[in-house]
Amino acid sequence: MKSIALNRFFLSIIFLISLYTSAQKQAERDLILIDKDWRFSFGHLYDTQKDFNHATGYFSYLTKTGFGDGPAAQNFDDRAWRKLDLPHDWAVEQPFSEKGSFSHGFKTAGKGFPEKSIGWYRKKINIPDSDKGRIISLKFDGVFRNSKVFFNGYFLGTEESGYNGFEYDVTAYVNYGGENTVVVRADASMEEGWFYEGAGIYRHVYLKKTNPIHVIANGSYVTSEIKENNAEVTAEVSVENKGNYKGQIEILQSVIDADGKQIANISQNVIAPDFYKTSSYSSKLQVNNPLLWDIENPNLYRLITEIKQEGKLIDRYETSFGIRTIKFDAEKGFFLNGKSLKLKGTNNHQDHAGIGTALPNELQYYRIKKLKEMGSNAYRCSHHPPTPELLDACDKLGMLVIDETRLMGINDYHLNDLKRMMERDRNHPSIFCWSVGNEEWNIEGGIVGERITNVMQGFTKNIDPTRPVTVGISSGFKSGISSVVEIMGYNYLGNGDIDAHRNQFKQQPGMGTEEGSTFATRGIYFDDEAKHYKSAYDKKPRPTFYSIEEGWKFYAERPYLAGMFIWTGFDYRGEPTPYGWPSVTSYFGMMDVCGFPKDNVYYLKSWWGDKPVLHIMPHWNWSGKEGKEIDVWIHSNCDEVELFLNKKSLGKKKMELNSHLEWKVKYAPGTLEAIGYKNGKKALLETQKTTDVAQNIKLSADQENQVNANVVVVSVETTDKKGLHVPTANHEITFSVKGGKILGVGNGNPTSLEKDQFIDAVELVPITNFEEKKLASANASNLISSDDNNWKEAFKDRDYKNQAPSYVYRGKFELSNNLSTNTVNFFYKKIGTDAVVFVNGNKIAASVEDNQKYVLTSNVLKQGTNTIQIIAPPLQKVKDWDVMNTDPGIIQVITTAEAWKRKLFNGYAQIIIQKDENAAEVVLSAAANGLNTGTLVMKK
Incomplete structure (x- = not known):
């Protein structure tokens, strides 16, 4: 008995400890990622009916608290909406059109496309009764753009900028112990920048719980x-x-x-x-x-x-x-931890091939690693606050950052945005400089720019006095902002006399915040204006702009300049200068939109990095150019390089600091070979060989990103029978995956109009011409009416105190797609009790999992106009002011996507895979006509 009592005593102690531990945990902070299982649908910019009649009620969400209507209402039926996970960019999913925005890459979204400029998101979350007494908040890292957020029908607020993080306290509105509804309406109709910005909830969302x-x-x-x-x-x-x-x-x-x-x-x-x-x-x-x-x-x-x-x-x-010191010196440049460090930076936007702006965390690390491999040590966030995961990657991988606000100004709109960015980001050791503006041509050279800069610079110092302030300036380096900014940001050598400015302002440190702006297409070595291709040789892009080599030499030779930031590290969607349609991406990047290197990467590796480099350009597949001279360039940091064609020496040349070597070589198939010498000894060997025809598909996962990563970047290429990469291949590759899903595909082709994503299309078809007729008996559930007598507009002037025993309703809906391959569902919204549904005279049974969902098979549907009839006894009002539902529901048409595919561009494509949570392995298969299938197995 004694032992039993002791056991009970210890069990009670353990139980009390567990209760205490649970209570203690609940009292602390929880930050819960809620990216999974959202519903999404397009609304409309100005057609309120197509915007689900949002904000049309007698009391709107701005007149009375809790009156969110349309999708903002808690009980809105979103069953027919598309299911998706965040982050999500709806712009990247859209096709291309010449009518689209030049700066945003001609996607059919946003400005000019009102049916694709408004996106609605809805999510259900459960909050337990035990959370009473805690502060419950929603945390958004960024929504593009002009977002309105509702919680259980209560309006929380509007965030105009697409780049700011924001939070809302929802404590007073929570349904404790039950279901709660989060709703976001994003309006991407207005562009905030002149570059691809995406659309929607493209960053993470969290539920936060804290003690008061x-x-x-x-x-x-x-x-x-x-x-x-x-x-x-x-x-x-x-x-x-x-x-x-x-x-x-x-x-x-x-x-x-x-x-x-x-x-x-x-x-x-x-x-x-x-x-x-x-x-x-x-x-x-x-x-x-x-x-x-x-x-x-x-x-x-x-x-x-x-x-x-x-x-x-x-x-x-x-x-x-992190613990570190930073210092700018007007004579000696930049110092990190007391050591001189030349800034070797790049500017970058935030989109990536195939997935737009909705980057998974792993892709942030992938991109920073690619820049570091190139020798870069600094990153400028151009031209807006970045996602937090980018800064985490820079902290952990060792990349310095210029953090930049979106817009200059002195009012609350501008300063509050700056304040929020700084307070969010100021603990990141990677950030060494704040940028409060970029190329504000209207104010750069005048007194207004000077005044604004003085205010923003002083405001910045009040929030964080440990870092200096810069502005990127491009319209001359003489007056205005240039005369008062703490760290001078020179945008392009051709825009002013940098040495003259420095001599006038000798106490002002400076750096090249943008330089280069060169044009190059990966794997292309002859300009082709008809195809919109630019040669990958580093050439002066315009008379007032300089090549990458010219720019780096200028900054490298001047100790007083802290370094330079190239425009850009990666190509990006939009700004397809110097062309227009059908070019849809920029040509500025050292790498293409996938991160595949252009040849300039090897120039920078030679002089930015600390490892031996030897690179030959171009490739050596030039069928039809036999006997014609080909420009051969060598990028290397060796002392000397000797070039051979088919074992015959073409001469040895000395490499000058921060330069490259050139030969004119008459083309003959075979092997182009380079030998690099250090201190008179052979140090490196590199070859370019003429390949046979493509035979195999090769799939290569990014090794550092593969193990234990949820998202993996896979390179796709073709090889010949000897295993050599074929640099001219352009096969269309079709992909399939098991144990995961594909997020996006790309290939770096600036003129590719192929889809970025292959996803099922969800179309919502309204029921129109909705009419009603009274029935004498509530049991007339199998009676469908074919005559046209006594029909009237449904619910018009309904006397809810004197309703008929039953009603038959009829309406029409239009189907224009191929019925045999589509999935068509009718999501019924209750307009009566015990409803019976007929489509084109056929009685339809409710589905097992949802008694208000009806699956419509192709044998009951018609191309064009279809008729739906619903027979149901009416709903009765409990209170006179009850608002009765008059919407019979919606027809959902799902068009299955075609298989994922992408053409190789100059031998390469890229596919981004997300692993399933419970899959032990992911198997990616790639096939193309005339090639052996490639398979890649990735362990979880």
């Missing part, structure tokens, strides 16, 4: 000062009280190293802020012998902020940070 006393959003600020071998870390934290507690709280700050070891901690007892007030508290912690963050060793620490109330932990907030 908590660290506010982006509420920590960590700085450090290095003294000898130690660092003094200042941790400032802003705490908000959305509850009624009055009294003392304890704030504990701890520094954790990369191994998870606590290396410093401090606590302080303070008075909690008053109701709905915020207070800031500052602590200093000593870190001995810190591991500094730099581009080669991006060492990171974590600051853990804990809040205790009466000894109980109520909030825990984590901040990643």
Whole structure:
């Protein structure tokens, strides 16, 4: 008996401990990713009926609280809408058209396409009853653009910019212990930039739960000062009280190293802020012998902020940070941790081949790795705040960042955007400079630009005094912004005399915020104006612009210039300068939109990197050009290079610093061979060989991204019978995958009008001409009416106190697609009890999983006009003011997508795969006419 009692005692103790642990966890902070299982449909820019009659009610969401109507209403029926996961960019899914926007890559979305400019998103979430007493918020990393957000029909707010993160407190509106509805309406009709921006919820969304006393959003600020071998870390934290507690709280700050070891901690007892007030508290912690963050060793620490109330932990907030020093010198350039460092940067937009702006986290790392492999050490966010995952990748991989706001100005709209960007991003050690503007031609050279810059620069210093401020300037370097900005940002050598400006403002550090702007098409070595192809040889693009080599030489030779940022690291959708339609991507990138390198990458590798490089351009497949001279360039950092054609020497040449070598070679099939010499000895060997015809498909997963990654980037190419890559191949490759799904395909061709994505099309077809007729009996459920007598407009002037026992309703819907390959469903919205549905005279049974869904097979449907009849006893009003549903439902037509495919472009294509959560492996297959099938197996 004693042992039984002891067992019960211990079990009760364990139970109490588990209850305490559960309660403690609930009292702390939760940040839950809610990207899965959203519903999506297009609305309409100005046709309210096509916009689901949103904002047409007697009371709209702006007149009375909780009156969100149309899709904003909590009980709106979205069953027919498309299912998808976030992030999502609906623009990339659209076809191309010459009527589309030049700057946005001619996609049929946004401006000029009102039926594809409004996107509605809806999601159901459950919030348990145990969350009562906590603060519940929705956190959005970015929606493009002009988003309106609703929660359970309550309007939360509007965020105009497509690049700002934002949060809404929904605590008062929560249905605890039940279902809650999140609704977002995105309006992408207006462009915010002059480059491809995508459309929709293209960044992550979270559900956040905190104690009423908590660290506010982006509420920590960590700085450090290095003294000898130690660092003094200042941790400032802003705490908000959305509850009624009055009294003392304890704030504990701890520094954790990369191994998870606590290396410093401090606590302080303070008075909690008053109701709905915020207070800031500052602590200093000593870190001995810190591991500094730099581009080669991006060492990171974590600051853990804990809040205790009466000894109980109520909030825990984590901040990643790095310890490092930065300095600009007007004579000697830029210094990181006291060491001179030449900035070798690129500008980049945020889209990628096949998936637009909705980048998975893994792709951010993939792109930064590609830039680092090229030798780049700096990244400029052009021209807007980036997604948080990009900055995380730069922190972890060692890439310096210029963080840039979207628009210059001195009012709340401009300064609040700048403030939010800085408070969100200022703990990232990768960020070394804030940019408050770019190429504002209207104000750059005048007093207005000077005034605005002074305000924004001072405002920036109040938020973060540890980093300098720059502006990218292109309309002359003489006055206005140029005369007052802290770090001069020169955009292009041809736009002004940089040396003259420096001599006038000798105390002002400077860097090339944009340089190059060259045109090149990957794998193309002769201009083809008819095809809109530009040769990949690094040539001066325009009289006032300079080649990449000319630009780098200029900045490399001037110690007072901190470095330069090339326009651009990657090609991007839109701005297809110097062409227009049918070019749909830019030509500026060192890499194409997939990240496949153009030849300029090897020039930069030679002089930006620290590894031996030897690269021959072009390829050596020139059938039909036998005996004609081909320009052969060598990119290398060897001392000398000797070139051979079919074992015959074509001469040895010395390599000048920051240069390349050239030969004129009469084409003959065979092997072009280069030998690089260092200190008089052979160091490197490189060849270009004439290949046989393509025979095999080769699939290669990005190795660093493959293991334990949810998303994998796969390169597609063809090889000949000897395994050599065929650089002129252009086969169309068809793909299939098991254990995963394809997110997008691309090939780097700037004129490709192929689909980026192959997804099922969901069309919503309305029921029109909806009429009704009274029936004498409620049991007349099998009676369908074919005569045209006594029909009237459905529900018009209905006397709900004197309704007929039953009604028969009829309407029409139009089908224009191939019925045999489509899935057609009728989603019934209740207009009566015990409804019976007929289509074209055929009685339709409700589906098993949903008794208000009817599957319409091709044998009952007709091409063109179809008739639907519904027989049902009427619904009765409980209260006189009840609003009765008069919408019978919607016809959903799903057109199955064709197989995923893409043509190779100059021998390459790319496919992006997302692994299924429970799949042990992913198998990708690729097939093409006349080629052996390629297969790639990726383990989970």
